[in-house]
Amino acid sequence: MSFSKIKLIGILLIIGLLAYLPSLKNSFLWDDEQFIYNNSYVKNFELKKIFTENTIAGAGETSSYYRPLTTLSFAIDHQIWGLNPIGFHLTNTLLHVLTGIILFTLLIYLGISKNASFWISAIFLAHPIQTEAVVYANSRGDSIYAFWSILGLLTFSLLCQKKYPKFQIYNLSLKLKRVHLTTLTIIFYLLSILSKEIGIALLGLFFLTFLSFNLLKIKKMWSKNKIQIFTLGLLTLTAFSYLIFRNKILNISTSLKVYDPTSPYGSSIFVRLHTFTKSLWDYFQFIFWPYKLHMERNLEIINQPVSIWLIVTLVLIVFVAIIGFFEFKKQKTIFTLYGFLWFLVMLVPVSGIIPVNGLIYEHWLYMPIIGFMIFMFGVLKTLFKNRLKNILKYFLPIILAIYIILTIKQNSIWSNPIKFYNYTLAFSQTARMNNNLAMAYAQAGENQKAVENYKKAIEISDYYPQIYHNLGNTYLDMGEIDLAEQSFKTAILMNNSFFPAYGPLINILLSQEKYDQALPLIKNLINNSEFNFTTNLVYLNILYKTENTKEAEELATELKSLYTSDQRALNQIEKVIKKD
Structure with missing residues (x-):
């Protein structure tokens, strides 16, 4: 049975919605906090800052991400839906489906048959490997x-x-x-x-x-x-x-300095590219056998002149060249070479030429998988030209149905943070994943479980000040003020520029009247952050409490000059002065 292009597009729409509509009920998780619900630029629609600062600057953090259009789309979603996750997931699903439909049109213009274009687009939409790139908001x-x-x-x-x-x-x-x-x-x-x-x-x-x-x-x-x-x-x-x-x-x-520049991986592009040959075969496995997919994978660093992965990669390149030559000679097309090079080209940014914040992620295959499927089409067309229609007719519908079922199942794993992190930790025990699970428990009010997982994260890698900061917040919720104070101090000792820990630690010290300890913290915070009236008001109070009268009077005068027409601010300043 032959379908028109319009009918095939309709079927693609149904496939995409069938696979991903169940994800609409999913919660925010992973790094949605920095990118969406704790990002002031998203919530306040700060257009200028969205286009002139790093993507998570609105959450008070620094990164190498610069994705203003993605952030803008989050800001638009927030204007429509507030912080209801369903709206963000709906936008993701519609974008994925539209991309698959436009891909169908592109493939036809590239010279691929209508039926083959449909199947490539359908697999693009339904393949479980795409779950990581679709079902969580960021x-x-x-x-x-x-x-x-x-x-x-x-x-x-x-x-x-x-x-x-x-x-x-x-x-x-x-x-x-x-x-x-x-x-x-x-x-x-x-x-x-x-x-x-x-x-x-x-x-x-x-x-x-x-x-x-x-x-x-x-x-x-x-x-x-x-x-x-x-x-x-x-x-x-x-x-x-x-x-x-x-x-x-x-x-x-x-790039982020996520690898020690003196380490083999950080210092040698050969080691990075050699390691990439290993990740290539992991990617092939994800495509052909998308089972037990998960985030936070470990990848062996290959620090030797020759490995089996380098050898089989070179053999694969020779195979592709031979098939590509025969395809061009017999059929005057180059789908094998075109698809394989598409696959490699779109992986170049994450190949290790420039070190990035990971070695291997499933969502990095979102665009490369298109090239891989074009490559497979070229190989099958060259080797099984007369039987290609039967392959498409009988084999692919079964594969597509399996993919849809696996994708729906994979969607459910991302349904809420606690389920997602527990699932992922079954494959990879990392500090970041335990920290995220602890945060999810803390948000759910299960503080004891949160503390246990923060401690696990510290045991795995006592390197991240964020974990101590989060642990401190949980101790505050539990009323364990001394433990919270120690956690915040440890976070700052690990990284003097980790400013999120300054605020709660200063509040604890003020509640204990430890003004001398609070003074250097508030000074460092003010010197390294944007002007904030409330923070300067606290600074003014601490200056008076530590008998730094001259500095206090100078700051009071400066604040009054900035807020001459704001009677409420002036009253707050006078209240601090009179109290001391």
Whole structure:
């Protein structure tokens, strides 16, 4: 039975919704705190700060993330839904489904048959590996950057094929011209990068797509494709402009110092790329056998000249080259090479060339899996050309049904923080995961379980001040003031710039009238944070209590000059002065 494109799009819509609508009831978890519900830029719709500061600056933290469009989408969701998770999950699901539908259109324009394009898009939508990139709110960065990326590749493919779509809306008609397609391609590329940094790798796919359309006319490539080459030049300029803007103007680094620069992995690009060959085979396993998927994976660092992973990767490259050669020779297509290179290109940002905040994550496959499926289509078409329809007809529906069931099951694991962290800890005992589970217990009011898991996290890695800070907050809730004080002090000793611990520790010291201990803390806090009236009022009080009268009078005068028209603020200042 043959279906029209419209009917196939309708089926894709049903597949995507069937797989992910159950996730709408899921809670916030993982790092949704920093990115969404404790991010003041999201809650207050601070547009300028969203586009000029790192992504979690609104939560008072520093990072190498710069994803203003993703943050903006969270801010829009917050305007509509408040902090109801269902709205955020609905947006994620719709973005994922729309990306799959646009992918279907792109694949057809790339020359893949309608049926094969449908199955690739259906597997993209339903594969359990996508769960990590769809079902928790902050994972939106993957689907939104992929959405713009696929649109950019679509407009560029139309430009390369000199196909100019015409749109008719009532009596209004619009035909896209070359300049429109060029402009749209650049805009979509920029939107992709601003949604998630990994989108910058899309530049490689633009060049790859251009070559794929011109491989049979290589001699005329330059003379017949001036506008396409000009577009590639503008895309390259866009990429470099973005890097200069974020690194030099916004001063947001492209990488975090998460690895010791003197360690083999931190100091050697060969070790990092060698380790990446191991992760490649883990990714293949995730795709072919998506069972027991989970966050927070460990990966062996390969610090030796040769390994089995390097050897089998080189063998795979030779195999791909041979199949690609036969495909091009017999069928004049390059889907095998195109898909495999797509897969690799979109993994380049997380390959270790530049160290990032992890070695392997399932959601890093969100875009690369498309290339892998194109690669598999090319291999199957080359090796089993006459039987390909039967493979699609009988085998893939069963696989798709299994994927949908596994995805729905995987969605439930992400339903609430306690269930998610306990599940993940069964695979990997890490400090971060125990800390997150402890926070979930604390939020649920199970403080004793929270303390137990904070202590487990410290046993695993006594390195993170955040854990001591969180432990201190839980001790406060339990009324264990002395233990809370010690925890906050330990957090600050570990990192003098960990300012979230300053506030609660200062409050404890003030309640105990330990003003001399509170003074250096409040000074450091004020010198290293934005101006805050309440904090300065506390500082004023401490100055008087420690008999630093001259400094107190100077600060009081300064505060009064700043708030001359704010009678409430002036009254608060006078209250502190009179009290002392």
